[in-house]
Amino acid sequence: MTADVLIVGAGPTGLAAALELARLGTRPRIIDRLPQPTPFSRAIGVNPRTLELLSPLGLDKVLLSAGHVLPRLNLRTPDRLVATVDFTRLHHQFNHLLALAQSDTERLLTERLAQEGIDVERGVELLSFTQDATGVTASLRNGDRESDVRSAYMLGADGSHSPVRTGLGIAMPGRTYEQPWSLADIRGEWPFERAAVQLIAQPGRAFLAFPFGVDLLRVVSSKGNVLEQLPPGTQVQEVVWHSEFKISARLADTYGRGRVYLAGDAAHLHSPVGARGMNLGIEDGILFARKLASGQLDTYRSDRRAVASHVVRLTEVQTRLVTTAVPLLRGVRDRMLPLALSLPPVRDVILREVSGLRSVRQGA
Ligand SMILES: Cc1cc2nc3c(=O)[nH]c(=O)nc-3n(C[C@H](O)[C@H](O)[C@H](O)COP(=O)(O)OP(=O)(O)OC[C@H]3O[C@@H](n4cnc5c(N)ncnc54)[C@H](O)[C@@H]3O)c2cc1C
Known part of the structure; x- marks a missing residue:
């Protein structure tokens, strides 16, 4: 053929x-x-x-x-919001x-x-x-x-x-x-708005959270188990997927x-x-x-x-x-x-x- x-x-x-x-x-x-x-x-x-x-x-x-x-991506440190990338300003x-x-x-x-x-x-x-x-x-x-x-x-x-x-x-x-990254898709309560990606920069590691679907959250950490690094106020009802990957x-x-x-x-x-x-x-x-x-x-x-x-x-x-x-x-x-x-x-x-x-x- x-x-x-x-x-x-x-x-x-x-x-x-x-x-x-x-x-x-x-x-x-x-x-x-x-x-x-x-x-x-x-x-x-x-x-x-x-x-x-x-x-x-x-x-x-x-x-x-x-x-x-x-519409937004927030760069945070553990104690404060550092900057917001506001995509609504994009022409x-x-x-x-x-x-x-x-x-x-x-x-x-x-x-x-x-x-x-x-x-x-x-x-x-x-x-x-x-x-x-x-x-x-x-x-x-x-x-x-x-x-x-x-x-x-x-x-x-x-x-x-x-x-x-x-x-x-x-x-x-x-x-x-060498250092594996950790990811999880979780369902539950989250202390931040659902209209923004959160990127929390900590000394030596980054934590990312992407709201998706109706009530899901993709969380990623560049070091260690991401499920042990969820911000205070997060309540996990279900871990849908949990995995590691190398970059x-x-x-x-x-x-x-x-x-x-x-x-x-x-x-x-x-x-x-x-x-x-x-x-x-x-x-x-x-x-x-x-x-x-x-x-x-x-x-x-x-x-x-x-x-x-x-x-x-x-x-x-x-x-x-x-x-x-x-x-x-x-x-x-x-x-x-x-x-x-x-x-x-x-x-x-x-x-x-x-x-x-x-x-x-x-x-x-
Ligand atoms: C944790 C994680 C998070 C990510 N997040 C993002 C993100 O938010 N945004 C983003 O843009 N990217 C992200 N990426 C990257 C993204 O997933 C990949 O870049 C994307 O999947 C690449 O697509 P692809 O079609 O090139 O390759 P793949 O998705 O890998 O598809 C390749 C296909 O080829 C097939 N194949 C292989 N060999 C053969 C063969 N011999 N014969 C027939 N078929 C074959 C495979 O079965 C496979 O289905 C992320 C990656 C990871 C690991």
């Missing part, structure tokens, strides 16, 4: 690429080795740039009606963050894709591939059956361990931090070779501070489709790598700033941020950066 584009991986990146390809007239095949989507939700934050990119598909409205709008149609479980985002994208007559082929694994001047031949396994599929292009949206990236021999230098700061040397391209976590990894991972992956997927449709695929790799390089570096700085134990750095951060946010031109830059809108010129 042949396809114009074979997408490996039906996470948010692969789904976004498939949807945009279909909208622009190319019929992709999309496979995922998992027989079912994972029910656990890594990402919670959908940023304005993602809503903007999904709006030609009508998915902005679909996501908005399913999610929880968050943009989507002037807020949106909290929506990644599993729900993936479900809504998958349903929209099915409306285009394209189903994710689940339980289908990429085993290996070769390429020549006219296309890519991918070897797939579906249960006991193995088959070859020929496509003009292949997109590796196959996550951090990316068999596609490995198959191309592309390195992804950077570092993975990395990594960038692929190049976004593919020949007719094979990389997107999403297959090409870049960074900490969840800034909530950019899934959003950047969706942006990669959509821009891959747009560049293919407009005959500009030759600029995809350098454009997207430049954007991700900026995000990986910025996320490193943000993560250090909120987790630092150095009193001098903490003092500078707690004085400079409110000052920066009080100056309209600087505030605009910060708002556009946090919203994912600052890189638009480079990769659009």
Whole structure:
């Protein structure tokens, strides 16, 4: 069987690429080795740039009606509110963050894709591939059956361990931090408003809380068990999910070779501070489709790598700033941020950066 584009991986990146390809007239095949989507939700934050990119598909409205709008992000220390990033001051149609479980985002994208007559082929694994001047031949396994599929292009949206990236021999230098982070989704009473993300910076660690759903809260800590660090006044009725993860700061040397391209976590990894991972992956997927449709695929790799390089570096700085134990750095951060946010031109830059809108010129 042949396809114009074979997408490996039906996470948010692969789904976004498939949807945009279909909208622009190319019929992709999309496979995922998992027989079912994972029910656990890594990402919670959908940023304005993602809503903007999904709006030609009508998915902005679909996501908005399913999610929880968050107009503010509060940076706190344990004893006080240091600064508020107020997204309502952003000059943009989507002037807020949106909290929506990644599993729900993936479900809504998958349903929209099915409306285009394209189903994710689940339980289908990429085993290996070769390429020549006219296309890519991918070897797939579906249960006991193995088959070859020929496509003009292949997109590796196959996550951090990316068999596609490995198959191309592309390195992804950077570092993975030893210290695990802890996360939990809890149901219960919370001493802060539900319309804001709370980022509580303590000496040597950061605590993040994202309200989502009707009555859920995603809490994350960069050190130690997050459930032992809940602010006074929190009453937990149910722990829905509790897990640990390690953070990395990594960038692929190049976004593919020949007719094979990389997107999403297959090409870049960074900490969840800034909530950019899934959003950047969706942006990669959509821009891959747009560049293919407009005959500009030759600029995809350098454009997207430049954007991700900026995000990986910025996320490193943000993560250090909120987790630092150095009193001098903490003092500078707690004085400079409110000052920066009080100056309209600087505030605009910060708002556009946090919203994912600052890189638009480079990769659009
Ligand atoms: C705790 C945590 C919190 C996070 N919070 C946020 C947040 O708030 N905002 C944000 O933007 N990001 C966040 N992220 C990051 C986000 O979850 C990822 O960036 C995102 O899932 C990447 O999507 P992807 O589609 O590129 O890869 P994945 O979601 O990893 O999908 C890759 C898919 O490829 C499939 N696959 C792999 N190998 C094969 C193969 N050989 N054949 C077929 N299929 C294959 C896999 O089964 C998988 O379904 C967070 C991450 C973590 C860990």
